[in-house]
Amino acid sequence: MTTAQPSLTAPDAAGGPQDVQPTPLALLLLGREADPRSERGVECPGDLPSPSDPDLVERARAAKEKLGDKVFVLGHHYQRDEVIQFADVTGDSFKLARDAAARPEAEYIVFCGVHFMAESADILTGDDQKVVLPDLAAGCSMADMATAEQVAECWDVLTEAGVAERTVPVSYMNSSADIKAFTGKHGGTICTSSNAKRALDWAFEQGEKVLFLPDQHLGRNTAVRDMGMSLDDCVVYNPHRPNGGLTAEQLRDAKMILWRGHCSVHGRFSLDSVNDVRARIPGVNVLVHPECKHEVVAAADYVGSTEYIIKTLEAAPAGSAWAIGTELNLVRRLANRFAPEGKEIVFLDKTVCFCSTMNRIDLPHLVWALESLAEGNLVNRIQVDSETESFAKLALERMLALP
Numbered sequence: 001m002t003t004a005q006p007s008l009t010a011p012d013a014a015g016g017p018q019d020v021q022p023t024p025l026a027l028l029l030l031g032r033e034a035d036p037r038s039e040r041g042v043e044c045p046g047d048l049p050s051p052s053d054p055d056l057v058e059r060a061r062a063a064k065e066k067l068g069d070k071v072f073v074l075g076h077h078y079q080r081d082e083v084i085q086f087a088d089v090t091g092d093s094f095k096l097a098r099d100a101a102a103r104p105e106a107e108y109i110v111f112c113g114v115h116f117m118a119e120s121a122d123i124l125t126g127d128d129q130k131v132v133l134p135d136l137a138a139g140c141s142m143a144d145m146a147t148a149e150q151v152a153e154c155w156d157v158l159t160e161a162g163v164a165e166r167t168v169p170v171s172y173m174n175s176s177a178d179i180k181a182f183t184g185k186h187g188g189t190i191c192t193s194s195n196a197k198r199a200l201d202w203a204f205e206q207g208e209k210v211l212f213l214p215d216q217h218l219g220r221n222t223a224v225r226d227m228g229m230s231l232d233d234c235v236v237y238n239p240h241r242p243n244g245g246l247t248a249e250q251l252r253d254a255k256m257i258l259w260r261g262h263c264s265v266h267g268r269f270s271l272d273s274v275n276d277v278r279a280r281i282p283g284v285n286v287l288v289h290p291e292c293k294h295e296v297v298a299a300a301d302y303v304g305s306t307e308y309i310i311k312t313l314e315a316a317p318a319g320s321a322w323a324i325g326t327e328l329n330l331v332r333r334l335a336n337r338f339a340p341e342g343k344e345i346v347f348l349d350k351t352v353c354f355c356s357t358m359n360r361i362d363l364p365h366l367v368w369a370l371e372s373l374a375e376g377n378l379v380n381r382i383q384v385d386s387e388t389e390s391f392a393k394l395a396l397e398r399m400l401a402l403p
């Protein structure tokens with residue numbers, strides 16, 4: 001039996017209020033239902049160490065030492081310091097997946113990041129390598145905004161409007177394996193925040209339109225800021241509205257069909273936060289991630305991926321001041337790292353803005369995962385089925401072959 005789901009009014013990431021239907025994940029978070037298709041909410045089997053255990057650092061170190069070369073720990077830039085200290089490599093999601101693939105002797109890849117990243121690592125690593133996510137509840141709200149069913153329905157709408165054949169899907173790395181597989185199956189490519197322009201250039205050589213999934217902001221910012229399109233060239237497909245809330249004519253006129261998804265962390269930065277920091281710190285350089293809203297990106301001095309942000313700060317002169325619009329764990333780490341060089345680094349927003357799902361990976365979960373593996377118990381394995389994997393790999397390979 002299906003239960004009628006109440007309508008919620010939520011602010012649209014691009015502007016005004018929108019009526020949306022709560023997703024299964026939203027209902028789960030509200031404590032009203034469970035999502036049987038998801039691992040979210042699954043508890044760790046066995047005993048999770050207490051966060052107040054004074055021996056956690058020593059336990060993690062001992063378990064990692066016992067595993068030796070059999071384990072390779074990946075730490076995403078947005079992870080907590082208590083977790084990052086045990087990472088063999090740090091980086092963004094794509095770099096980490098490639099790092100894991102370059103370590104075939106590691107039987108266990110412990111991914112300190114979120115679910116879609118662990119999936120990508122499983123896709124890119126060998127069949128005998130097992131990818132482990134220390135907390136299965138570490139999802140990504142952006143990736144969850146585009147489900148396989150919704151995207152299949154969208155493709156039907158594009159087909160009905162007579163534009164599907166001329167449309168090339170381009171999916172951001174921050175998407176589920178299902179969405180990457182859809183992209184591969186329909187002749188599209190994956191992109192990262194570093195190569196989004198190259199991916200769009202390639203896509204417009206293959207077709208006339210792009211369906212950009214799932215981050216509307218990265219799609220819009222790349223199209224308008226880097227490729228000279230106008231905001232009118234972009235339309236937003238809302239999966240919670242009939243036909244995406246768009247007419248066939250709007251679909252036919254658009255160059256960029258942007259999925260209505262966004263990052264709940266980067267989407268929080270506002271034009272007010274840019275104006276406020278400029279008033280507080282004269283001469284400050286505003287440096288933001290392209291997942292931020294278009295108005296924020298347009299008002300910033302520099303825009304780029306996490307790797308770009310780190311490199312820009314490395315090259316910054318002593319005495320310069322920077323306001324950074326990305327996840328707080330990374331900004332705090334960079335502020336501490338560059339303070340001795342006389343670089344002032346502040347968080348762009350005045351309110352705390354951690355990624356709550358990234359933060360689910362904490363020391364107790366890492367200790368639990370490492371100790372379980374050291375005892376021969378494979379826990380929290382993330383495994384993509386072979387058909388999904390082969391199409392997702394196709395899309396990832398197209399990205400690797402981008403000029």
Ligand code: SF4
Nearest residue numbers: 140141142263265355
């Ligand atoms: S920072 Fe945003 S895109 Fe990254 S994992 Fe968190 S919610 Fe997802």
